[in-house]
Each structure stands twice: as structure tokens, then as C-alpha cells.
Amino acid sequence: MATSKTANTYNRQNWEDAEFPILCQTCLGDNPYIRMTKERYGKECKICSRPFTVFRWCPGARMRFKKTEVCQTCSRMKNLCQTCLLDLEYGLPIQVRDTALRIKDDIPRSEVNKEYYVQNIDREMSKVDNTVPGGAVGKSQAASDLLLKLARTSPYYKRNRPHICSFWVKGECKRGEECPYRHEKPTDPDDPLADQNIKDRYYGINDPVAEKLLRRAAAMPKLDPPEDKSITTLYIGNLGDKVTEKELRDHFYQYGEIRSLTLVPRQQCAFVQFTLRSSAEAAAERTFNKLILSGRRLTIKWGRAQARQPSLLPQMGAGAELEPVPGLPGTLPLPPDELQDNFFNLGGQNQDVPPRQSQSQLPPPGLPTSPSIAPSLPHLPPTMPPPLPVPPPMPQPMHAMRPPCPPPPPPFFFTPALRPPPRATPPAPPGTNPFMAQSVAGVPPIPPPSMVPPGTPAGTSPSRPGPSSKAGIHYPSQDPSRLGTAQGIGKPKWADEVF
Template sequence: MATSKTTNTYNRQNWEDADFPVLCQTCLGDNPYIRMTKEKYGKECKICSRPFTVFRWCPGARMRFKKTEVCQTCSKLKNVCQTCLLDLEYGLPIQVRDAALKMKDDLPKSDVNKEYYIQNMERELARSDPGSVNSKLNEPNDLLMRLARTAPYYKRNRPHVCSFWVKGECRRGEECPYRHEKPTDPDDPLADQNIKDRYYGVNDPVADKLLKRAAAMPALPPPDDKTITTLYIGNLGNLTEQDIRDHFYQYGEIRSVSLVPKQQCAFVQYTTRAAAETAAEKTFNKLILGGRRLTIKWGRFAGPYWPLQP
């Protein structure tokens, strides 16, 4: 005799079971031999409220244990880490990324509409690549390149502040697994963060801080003298003249490249002012070659080359 599906069986069909989490390098930690526990249907997703597989691990020595907070479907919809909910490509809050790419959040907020929407998107993600769901995420953006971290920020994995130490009552000393330092000022905007605001890209204090930093970033206006077509390239390290030429030729025809090894700098002179302006705009405060962020300024020729003061 065939048995009918109960409501509980129907609901379980929409629960998520995964073999590996979707994490950023910072949350994963620097230990290549990390141990991770897996609990099937161990928690409700903090966005869609569906039970999902929870992973828990310690990202490194004297770091706090971390776990996945949202399901993989919600993570892939926004291309974010399941734990910190920061963008996987740039390591930035969703609010910053969406503002830079001029994206709008179309995820429904009501429970019924949200459940229906996520079920449909889950089927679409199963049929196609996650990046194809929102093609704008793959578009290069100058603002995101300037704000993005170039290396993992493991300091974010530190333990929480010891509440007993704050009250002067901690007796563990160096064996205490929590931090013994002054806690964050409760009036500091960064002390008021929550997962839903970060996921939906609204009222995120970290995003507000980064957007203000972007607005205050210095610019590189072209000099009034139209005959100047030379750029000063500093902080070269071990980069060679060929490395400089190979990168800067894409912006226009180069007349000469002068390398000054003692000062670890170079001067790139273009044949046209338009090419020099394009190179300055594309590289200022965002060019990384050989693992070093290069200094870009306008230069002038007066016997030897010299950088123009901003």
C-alpha cells in the first residue's frame, strides 16, 4: 500500500545538505590541515530560515571557532562567504559592491515570497553556473579594485573580548581563550552590526566606513601643461624595464621608458597626452605588479626626470 507524503517529508525536500562550505580565505584560516565538523540540518539559515548543513572549525592557533551562518543557496545568490557574508571576489560588504556596480537588491523580504523566490533560484543555480545568475558580479570596477583587500585579514578571526577581564575578575591569565583588551566603545557605529543588514546591503556600518574612505581617496588630476606626457612610477622593487613596458603599452604608444634602479622608480613617456591621461586614470592608486602597489604620479623632464608634486 502506497503511503502519502506528510507535510514534514515535503518540507524536508527543501532542506539543504552540502559536502563542503562556501568560504573566503580569511574565514578558512591559514592552516592547510584544518579540521572541520559537519552537522546535517544543524541550524536554520539566518536569511531564508531553512535548515542547512552547518560546518564548524577553528581557523588557526588562538583564534575563535567559526561556523557557517547562512545556507549555500543564499550564499551563492549574493556571491558571499557563508560565515562573514563578505563578497568572495573583493572581500567587501555587499552594500559597497552593489553601490559600485549599481546593482539593486531584488530579494523579497516577506517570508512566503522569499521562500518561493529562493526555491526557484535554487533550481536555476543547480542548472547553471552561480556566476551566470547575476552577470554584473563579473564586471571589473575601479572602485572595488581600490578598496579590495590584497591579502586575507586573519585578525578578524581573533577571539572575543573576555568579559571577566573587563570586570577585573578573570583568573585564567595567559590560559584564557579570550582577548584581554579594552572592548569596542558601544557608541562606535562598528559595534552595531547584524547579519541581515549586511546580507541585504542596508545600514551596514562597515560599508559606510568604506564608502566614506572611497570618497576621501586622493585623485590625480592632469597637469595644465599639455606637453607633459610622462608618468612617474614608484615603489618598483625588483620589477624590470620590460615588466613596466609590458604593462603600460596597453594604454597607448610609448616613446621611452627610463628606469632609475637606485630610487626604485621609472618614468614612462607616451607619444600622446591622451594615452598618458588614460594610463594615469587606469593605474593611479590601484596598480599592483609583482605583489607591490606602485606609486603613480605625473612627471616632468628638467635634465633628469622628476615627479610632479600633487
């Protein structure tokens, strides 16, 4: 029943007289042609106990009628809806909002102090715009990652459904389909969500819905920065075909200086490398699970240092096996024992070719060498697979099938080790030939090996073979006929000697 002005005149100037309520989109409903009823000073506020204007309306078809519960002064102090008492910006309970923004509620609980506090707040808010929240919420403008993760971005009209029919629960409802209430099974009375209090919702204490949301937020995945401080690269996935390099650069430039931005269209991802580690951490914290570009929610991860990726080979060892990949067939079984001594040695533990055994280690002929029989003979060595056959030589080309070239001729000098020691000869008298002096002394000149080919009979000359040639003449300067002497005159004594 409305409070009469003539019956209660105490502090009447602070009563609220509004023209339109402060509501959220969910409470207004999806009907744009909404009609409301307004009752001035219809009820007192559930928080400050002051009379205020009550609005009542139906959000839509098959919905229940809703009305305002608190005054607009209490609503602006907390920036909440007058009907559902949820935050107008994020659609969350007050306890979740205050926990994320670290807002301390200093509203007094006693009646006298509460009335004095509300009057002062109302006086301050009358000097500013009505669309701006007041109190501690208006002073806290910083956004929180927790609020962005839990925020409801679309209206939840299911909350406007009618209540459950108590007669249908008892089995006594006679309206049938014309009943405006729901004919559904009620929730468990022991469920904490079934016991909600409007004052606890407003003050942000003991709210079961807020506690459920905070537990969900604690279980959400977090993007922890890597221990390596040199990593300043972020991986951006799920780009699609519409996200361009300019959009990525314009968005991530606000977090710090970008060293490089690499776009991989084939993999629909990109790599953003910052100059400072602090810029990369700020970008990862503010964009993880909440970055939306061109209508796509992007995946944010930290990059990896390629030079420091751990290798699996030292940890696995020689006989370790990898974990099976889901959706792929398993490993093939090992070959049977009969294939252990085959040509390729498929069943052997060591695939390398063993060394060839000596004749003393081979088993005598006629004895079995099968691996199933050999262990029963202790005096026989273990059988080894035969070595791999040597492939036949490749055919040589035609130009490589020429006959080999003859060896080069020996050098035209004597090796010092094979040269005979020199003999002491008396000096030649003046006016005589030194070669003649050597022949008189009994030292015949040694012909060079290149002038006398091997196999030439003694007493013949390479240029003039046969016994009729001049024996002992090897150079033209040794021919007495060319020295001005007559034929046969001055013939040296060693001319007829055979070497």
C-alpha cells in the same frame, strides 16, 4: 536543534545538503590540517529560513570556534562567505561592493516572495558550475578601481580571536590564564562599529563597517588629468633595478598606442608618451596607486609641458623671498652699517657702481663723510661710494712691443680741392717743346710732392743735391743735354729761378 524530517515535510526537496562549506581564507584559518563537524539540516538560514547543513571548526590555536550562518544558495547569490558574510574576491562588505559595481539588490523581503525567488535562483544556479557566482553579481564582470584600492589582499586572522570574557569585565573571572576568552577592555558601546547586524550586512544597508570604508575611499587622493589636452605623457616612478623597459611597454601597450617610452635608470623613473589623450587618461585611471611590477608598487603621475611651466620671477618681484626649505639653515643676516661704504659696497641697496660726482657736488675737505654723521649736515650731498678702480693694463707680449710703423706716403696725385686752377696758355708753336712753351709764358712746371721731400732747400735736386746741380730738371726728358743740344745751349730762361 535540528529540524526533523518527519515533523516538517513542506518543501523538503529544497533543503540544502552540502559536503563542504563556502568560506574565505580568513575564516578557514592558517591551519592546513583543519577538522570540521558537519550536521545535516542543523539550523535554518538567517536569510531564507530554510534548513541547511551546518559546519563547525576551530581556525587555529587560541581562536574561537566558528560555524556557517547562511545557506549556500544565499551565499552564491551574493558571492560571499557563509560565516563572515564578506565578499569572497575582495574581502569587503556587500554594501561597498554593490556601491562600487553599481549593483541593485532586488531580493524580496517578505517570506512568501523570498521563498519563491530563492527557488528560482537555486534552479538557475544548478545548471552552471558551483564555483561561479549567481544573481546580479555573476552578471557584473567589470572590475572597479574603488574595489582594487580597498581590497584586502592578505587574510586577517585577528578577526578569529575569541570574544571578551564578560566575567573578567565584572571582575569575577576565576579561570585566570586558562580562560578561553580574552581578558581585555571592551570597546566603547557608543561606537557605531559595536552594533553590527547580520541581515544589514547581507542586504548592504546601514552597515557601519561599509560606511567607514566608503568615507576612507572618498578621502583617498585622486589623479586628476591636466587641463592642457596636449599632454599625453605619464611619469612612472619607483622602478628600481628589476623593472625593465620591455615590462613597461608590454603593460602600457594594452591602453593604446605608445609614441615613445624613455627609461631613466639613474633616477629610477620612466616617461610613457601615448599617441591619443584618451589612451593616457585610461592608463592613468587604471594604474594609479595599484600598478605593481616585479614586486614594486609604481608611482603614476601626469607629465608636465616644459614650454608652459609658470615662472616664479614675475610673481616674486625684486624683493620677494622664497619659502624656507625644511632641514636647511636660514638666510644669512645683512652686514652691519659700518660696511656700507667699503670697497665692495656690501651694505648698499644698489650694488651697481654710481656715477662719479662733479667737483661742485663733493663736500669740502676736512668735513666727515661717514653715513652716520652726514645726515646731520643738511647742506652736504649724500655720500656716494668711490668708483671701482681701473685694473692696470695687462703686460704686452714681446711681439707686440715693436716700434710703430711709419705712416704711408701721401698718394701720388693732388686733391682736387688743393690743385691750383688752370691758366689759359697760348698754344705752343709747332716744333717746340710744350714745357718750353710753358716757361716762355711764365708758368713754371710744378714738381710732384713725392719727388721733392720735405725740408729740401730751394734750388737743389733730390737726386743731385747742392747748388752745382742742374736746377729745374726733374725728369730725364727735361735734360737739354739728352735732347741733342750742347752744354749751356738752349738753357731755359726759368732755369735760374728759385721756386
